[in-house]
Amino acid sequence: xxxxxxxxxxxxxxxxxxxxxxxxxxxxxxxxxxxxxxxxxxxxxxxxxxxxxxxxxxxxxxxxxxxxxxxxxxxxxxxxxxxxxxxxxxxxxxxxxxxxxxxxxxxxxxxxxxxxxxxxxxxxxxxxxxxxxxxxxxxxxxxxxxxxxxxxxxxxxxxxxxxxxxxxxxxxxxxxxxxxxxxxxxxxxxxxxxxxxxxxxxxxxxxxxxxxxxxxxxxxxxxxxxxxxxxxxxxxxxxxxxxxxxxxxxxxxxxxxxxxxxxxxxxxxxxxxxxxxxxxxxxxxxxxxxxxxxxxxxxxxxxxxxxxxxxxxxxxxxxxxxxxxxxxxxxxxxxxxxxxxxxxxxxxxxxxxxxxxxxxxxxxxxxxxxxxxxxxxxxxxxxxxxxxxxxxxxxxxxxxxxxxxxxxxxxxxxxxxxxxxxxxxxxxxxxxxxxxxxxxxxxxxxxxxxxxxxxxxxxxxxxxxxxxxxxxxxxxxxxxxxxxxxxxxxxxxxxxxxxxxxxxxxxxxxxxxxx
Ligand SMILES: [Zn+2]
Numbered sequence: 001x002x003x004x005x006x007x008x009x010x011x012x013x014x015x016x017x018x019x020x021x022x023x024x025x026x027x028x029x030x031x032x033x034x035x036x037x038x039x040x041x042x043x044x045x046x047x048x049x050x051x052x053x054x055x056x057x058x059x060x061x062x063x064x065x066x067x068x069x070x071x072x073x074x075x076x077x078x079x080x081x082x083x084x085x086x087x088x089x090x091x092x093x094x095x096x097x098x099x100x101x102x103x104x105x106x107x108x109x110x111x112x113x114x115x116x117x118x119x120x121x122x123x124x125x126x127x128x129x130x131x132x133x134x135x136x137x138x139x140x141x142x143x144x145x146x147x148x149x150x151x152x153x154x155x156x157x158x159x160x161x162x163x164x165x166x167x168x169x170x171x172x173x174x175x176x177x178x179x180x181x182x183x184x185x186x187x188x189x190x191x192x193x194x195x196x197x198x199x200x201x202x203x204x205x206x207x208x209x210x211x212x213x214x215x216x217x218x219x220x221x222x223x224x225x226x227x228x229x230x231x232x233x234x235x236x237x238x239x240x241x242x243x244x245x246x247x248x249x250x251x252x253x254x255x256x257x258x259x260x261x262x263x264x265x266x267x268x269x270x271x272x273x274x275x276x277x278x279x280x281x282x283x284x285x286x287x288x289x290x291x292x293x294x295x296x297x298x299x300x301x302x303x304x305x306x307x308x309x310x311x312x313x314x315x316x317x318x319x320x321x322x323x324x325x326x327x328x329x330x331x332x333x334x335x336x337x338x339x340x341x342x343x344x345x346x347x348x349x350x351x352x353x354x355x356x357x358x359x360x361x362x363x364x365x366x367x368x369x370x371x372x373x374x375x376x377x378x379x380x381x382x383x384x385x386x387x388x389x390x391x392x393x394x395x396x397x398x399x400x401x402x403x404x405x406x407x408x409x410x411x412x413x414x415x416x417x418x419x420x421x422x423x424x425x426x427x428x429x430x431x432x433x434x435x436x437x438x439x440x441x442x443x444x445x446x447x448x449x450x451x452x453x454x455x456x457x458x459x460x461x462x463x464x465x466x467x468x469x470x471x472x473x474x475x476x477x478x479x480x481x482x483x484x485x486x487x488x489x490x491x492x493x494x495x496x497x498x499x500x501x502x503x504x505x506x507x508x509x510x511x512x513x514x515x
Contacts, residue, residue: 229304
């Protein structure tokens with residue numbers, strides 16, 4: 001989720017009075033069901049602990065799709081897995097990384113997504129760091145020295161303490177000095193990578209071609225113990241990410257001539273090309289079955305952790321809201337669809353495919369509510385540039401009891417989101433998709449795409465709050481006597497270019513990825 005600066009006025013919904021809820025007792029029932037009979041912990045355990053991370057193209061993603069269909073069936077909600085494309089099939093195996101010389105130490109790390117495996121018995125080899133080079137020619141000359149070695153491709157971080165920790169304990173001078181040195185070191189590092197003629201994205205290929213036996217990186221997320229774990233980009237040699245602590249130790253040993261040797265055992269399976277799905281659940285409408293209210297959250301994740309806050313919590317919010325609605329509002333006026341999207345992480349692919357494949361639903365969408373920025377309580381809702389969004393969103397929020405919305409700030413008409421999460425796929429098509437944007441709970445540094453994105457980071461009371469809020473909003477949008485307006489506001493001048501902003505264009509998904 002990227003932050004969008006709004007020039008529009010902010011309206012605290014606290015000032016909105018005169019509730020117009022159709023049925024206050026139904027809102028009470030939603031609150032009671034979501035509070036007294038919450039299924040969130042059990043669902044979270046099944047999804048995060050038992051199924052695990054949901055990388056596109058893995059058997060675990062498919063297992064999650066199947067689990068969702070079965071879980072919905074248990075609630076009397078029909079759901080199906082809708083194939084939208086194909087992806088490289090891959091399954092993570094074990095990763096063991098140890099230093100074996102000059103002393104033995106178990107290292108903390110894991111292979112990246114889609115990493116090729118080591119040979120069966122693992123690979124034992126020394127390490128080499130990237131040299132300082134003047135230009136591409138010098139780098140090409142150096143390249144043969146990687147033969148038979150693990151190559152360390154990340155900068156040595158000057159500190160493993162997050163800035164907030166320095167801020168609390170360092171002297172001002174010392175903190176300032178560290179930051180200045182780190183900045184200079186980072187600039188120098190980036191310039192040196194440029195000098196090689198490669199980028200951080202394609203340098204691995206060159207190292208692989210030159211005979212490296214593996215790549216070792218450490219993509220620190222600026223929090224204690226947190227590293228971002230994305231995908232490998234090699235064809236035959238493994239890529240592993242090591243903790244800042246262990247990476248730093250090895251790096252200093254290499255630089256000081258201590259000649260450390262590591263053993264890496266990485267197993268993984270290449271499963272060829274596999275179909276990939278969105279899970280779509282439906283509670284049919286009774287009065288206006290061809291108009292739609294959608295609950296939306298991407299189902300896939302990266303796989304360094306278990307995708308608990310990205311986007312397990314959005315998934316749980318929508319499933320729980322659907323369960324509550326089915327129980328207390330089983331015959332909605334409009335059809336309620338719950339979309340659990342595949343491959344959001346590679347570019348909103350599942351939701352873009354749905355928008356492309358279901359123009360009828362997009363055309364008749366009353367509203368879509370998406371949640372995808374962590375476990376926190378929803379604190380902001382933007383009108384996404386729809387001129388009259390103030391009118392209906394405010395009306396729907398009026399029905400929500402104070403405790404579930406007290407912190408929410410609304411922005412109208414807001415600016416259309418061009419990306420960041422799946423609501424943008426609908427906004428681009430001119431359909432009213434909205435983001436239920438939550439408190440961060442240190443999402444950016446600690447859980448977003450990291451090895452620490454696990455069940456224990458879920459704040460269940462906040463997710464409970466969000467499930468109840470979402471259920472009430474869906475109920476209100478469904479019952480609204482009026483169809484929502486899609487009239488677009490005149491967009492502001494872009495602070496970046498000075499030109500008037502334009503409405504985002506729909507984009508086609510990647511339906512054949514990872515090859
Ligand atoms: Zn996400």
